[in-house]
Amino acid sequence: MVSATDAFLAHRNLLFTVAYEMLGSAVDAEDVLQETWLRWVGVDLDAVQDHRAYLFRITTRQALDRLRTLRRRREYYVGPWLPEPLLTAPDVAEDVELADSVSMAMLLVLEILTPTERAVFVLREVFDLGYDEIAAAVDKSPAAVRQIAHRARGHVAARRPRGAVSPGQARDALVAFQRAIETGDLRHLLDILAPDVVFLTDGGGIVRAAVTPVVGADTVARLLAAGSGRIADRLSLRPVQVNGHPALILRRDGEIDTVVAVRVDDGLVTGLYAVRNPEKLSRVDREIALSR
Numbered sequence: 001m002v003s004a005t006d007a008f009l010a011h012r013n014l015l016f017t018v019a020y021e022m023l024g025s026a027v028d029a030e031d032v033l034q035e036t037w038l039r040w041v042g043v044d045l046d047a048v049q050d051h052r053a054y055l056f057r058i059t060t061r062q063a064l065d066r067l068r069t070l071r072r073r074r075e076y077y078v079g080p081w082l083p084e085p086l087l088t089a090p091d092v093a094e095d096v097e098l099a100d101s102v103s104m105a106m107l108l109v110l111e112i113l114t115p116t117e118r119a120v121f122v123l124r125e126v127f128d129l130g131y132d133e134i135a136a137a138v139d140k141s142p143a144a145v146r147q148i149a150h151r152a153r154g155h156v157a158a159r160r161p162r163g164a165v166s167p168g169q170a171r172d173a174l175v176a177f178q179r180a181i182e183t184g185d186l187r188h189l190l191d192i193l194a195p196d197v198v199f200l201t202d203g204g205g206i207v208r209a210a211v212t213p214v215v216g217a218d219t220v221a222r223l224l225a226a227g228s229g230r231i232a233d234r235l236s237l238r239p240v241q242v243n244g245h246p247a248l249i250l251r252r253d254g255e256i257d258t259v260v261a262v263r264v265d266d267g268l269v270t271g272l273y274a275v276r277n278p279e280k281l282s283r284v285d286r287e288i289a290l291s292r
Contacts, residue, residue: 002045004040004045010051011055014052014291016030016288017291018059018060025280036062056133057133064119067118067119079210080200080202080211082277083108086242087240088242088243089241102243103263104243104245104271112159113156116138121149121156125156131149169264171239177248180224186222189224193268194217194268194269197216198272199220201276204277206279209276242261243261245262246262247262248260256281256285258275259274260273
């Protein structure tokens with residue numbers, strides 16, 4: 001007979017991924033897993049036919065409660081809020097659907113959904129759960145879940161990345177972006193930035209960051225070019241895999257200062273996401289296992 005501990009550990013990475021996709025925060029996802037474990041050890045396993053489905057249900061309910069609280073807190077967040085970046089292993093990037101679902105761009109798209117819509121979308125579109133299973137997790141009827149899923153898909157489809165980008169294209173765009181930043185070549189920056197590029201920086205009110213989005217290739221390029229001298233003198237840039245996609249880690253005197261993720265559409269950088277809030281940088285010094 002499988003013990004409660006063995007069953008939980010067998011699905012832990014999966015449950016973490018569910019919670020993280022719902023919350024956009026690894027810290028809160030870990031708290032959700034702790035709550036899930038505390039409830040799981042009190043369950044009579046003899047009465048549970050499907051351990052995975054039951055754990056999904058507990059995790060989803062805990063994440064929903066946490067998400068509703070976080071939404072209220074984020075109303076008072078200083079400047080743009082960005083998801084907590086995760087350093088991910090190569091196998092995440094190889095799973096195209098998983099990488100897409102945890103990308104910084106997609107997690108920001110999911111922010112437009114209500115908590116219930118987000119839970120339904122994640123469970124259905126990412127983890128392919130049946131409507132009956134999702135209904136049990138979100139305390140809705142299967143018919144209601146179908147309607148919620150349809151509505152959520154429509155909201156996401158209108159805002160998700162415009163075209164599929166291969167890992168090679170994303171890497172090429174990141175290499176070009178890194179070279180342009182290191183050299184301060186304004187012309188090269190303009191060549192790789194989409195006309196409507198959006199640059200978001202998240203300092204959380206703790207460190208210096210723009211409190212409003214910077215929009216437009218010319219404005220973004222000039223801002224980055226102006227800072228390239230400081231980067232060359234005081235910071236080092238290293239390409240990594242963050243949330244299943246190419247990104248850059250900027251270190252100041254060996255300490256992580258900023259994580260920059262990029263969104264690429266049709267070979268051009270359409271989104272730049274710079275996370276500077278030190279409270280969100282504790283998990284980019286080690287790989288995090290994600291699964292679906």
